[in-house]
Amino acid sequence: MRKRKGAGRPTIADVAEKAGVSTITVSRALRDPSKVSDHLRRKINNAVRKLNYVPHSHASALASTRSNIVGVIVPSLTNNVFADTLRAIYDELDQGPFQVQLGNSRYVAKDEERLVRTFLGQGPSAMIIAGTDQTDATRELLQNAECPVVQIMEVGDDPIDMMVGFSHFEGGKAAGTHLMQKGYKRIGFLGARMDPRSHRRLEGFKDALRIGGRYDPDLIMTTTVSSSVSLGAELIGQLRARRSDLDAVFCNNDDLALGALFGCQKAGISVPDDMGIIGFNDLEMMAASHPSLTSIRTDRYAIGKRAVEMIKAELDGEVPEQKILDLGFELQQRESTSRQK
């Protein structure tokens, strides 16, 4: 008679035997306790403790065609913006039965699609995915996934399921408006990578400047190279070489803003007097720099936290009041745009 070697640890059959019930009753006690009487629940939990039983996640996933995984797909692992949101997601999920499966789409829609296929093939309990620019195939896969799906970092009016984020267009607009309100006149834009969210910030910025009569397409400098502090210094140097009358910039993110500040310092340009600088996201370093840097603050931790809350609510059968949660942004004015004029 053939014998298969198991993993060696206690199984649900061991718990059932010890508690004097059937295996499905143990399963119910752990997964759906309201279906089991108080008396039996106590006996079962006691047996679980005594045997140090841990459910076998692969067996459960196979039998139910559903796993305890929450798939999370972000476009970058090294961008601080996503790091805060990931930390919130991990913080919210770590004390429960779920596990995070993290995927890096590298800002490539097709890579994202491939990751979504792979993750959905494993029957995740939920999916969290950055942005609103998925391929048609990805949208369809997620719409048919039969699990909660939350798009994070942005809001739009066509959610796959749920959304938590803010308007990048409005954020860019607020940045442009702020610089004009501070009296800057020849206002530029520095942007790196130029993913869809970057484009939306740029469009909002342009909108504000058109309204204020200050839009000059010649002051827009962007590159598809990925963002860095060094790049910020380089871009402002290039823009100033081209247009020495530049007197303010809206940088697509904080790294570029910090780099722009360093670039100005190297060139002997006074910030904020001769150059106003505003960034986006309001990373921790913006307050510490000298001069401190103005930024559009976004609550990245709250985005991750609320996304998980929405998932848990939907899994619990609660109908959400709203499927789209706009957490907004705030203008955090600091020294870099506070010139006296």
Place this chain on the structure above:
Amino acid sequence: MRKRKGAGRPTIADVAEKAGVSTITVSRALRDPSKVSDHLRRKINNAVRKLNYVPHSHASALASTRSNIVGVIVPSLTNNVFADTLRAIYDELDQGPFQVQLGNSRYVAKDEERLVRTFLGQGPSAMIIAGTDQTDATRELLQNAECPVVQIMEVGDDPIDMMVGFSHFEGGKAAGTHLMQKGYKRIGFLGARMDPRSHRRLEGFKDALRIGGRYDPDLIMTTTVSSSVSLGAELIGQLRARRSDLDAVFCNNDDLALGALFGCQKAGISVPDDMGIIGFNDLEMMAASHPSLTSIRTDRYAIGKRAVEMIKAELDGEVPEQKILDLGFELQQRESTSRQK
């Protein structure tokens, strides 16, 4: 007669039927092709393609007691140091059959132990774990895991299985030596969080200063608060308030170094003339700052890349030439320690 609803997608049985072989032959063709004849392998691969078959990872893991997961545990999701290494790990694994399962231990040895138990319970193909300060239980679990294990970010002489990193002690020592060689005399240390690696850097730094006759315990300032740029500015302010004769600092990491620079600028202290500053890791921003910041460079991407290479080699049955890979570090001298004296 009861009927179970499967996941609906093609199974190995469908491929076997189409190729005219048994299911185990299909399985062998995909997992161990050398055991199947060329002729049958072609028929099977053809059937896989036609049916768009994707192996069911949960079923495979249950049947073999081994999954396609590589468990990776780091102490922080928001620390840029780990982000580079994680990016390398994802880059190396994404094109193959493996998937990353990422865990955040939050610098807590007991949380790390719990994560290791959870991950090992899922039969991972390999484990990557940061550092060398695991609990005894964690060490034992990993030693008995029967899969490749790589400790990253450090090297020591007692690996669980394999190690890729560098000596933090020697790195700290190099920083201290450098500052003395540049003529600084009252040299301090700024440290945050003070995890084991931070401690080793501090010990190396002290060693160097004792050798050079410059060690002053009063110039050591550390906190268990987690690191940030703002904290660097704060710590150097506090240290200077206490010891106005301070003329150089070795900062435990680059964020603190950048913050120390900002703090000096705010206080009107000339860097490098009146204050030398050196950081650790050499993040991208160090070259861009004004003045540019000296740092101990570490190759975090290479650490992740080599760790995965070692795992793949061990899974392929190759005996490694060496189980401990010291990638070393380099002193990257820049303006912040290049005073003319």
Place this chain on the structure above:
DNA sequence: TAACATTATGTTAGCGCTAACATCATAACA
């Protein structure tokens, strides 16, 4: 040439859990 070894493929049973259906006791309703 016979005995033993190797290679390629197939069969059986089971890895651990749960969907789907079954059963029985108790509660609710007409």
Place this chain on the structure above:
DNA sequence: TGTTATGATGTTAGCGCTAACATAATGTTA
């Protein structure tokens, strides 16, 4: 009071794949 519904628990079979053993053809060695 009889009928129907509900709640709690059990049984059967199977989710999809592979370990372990079996078989047959071919190769090697004494």
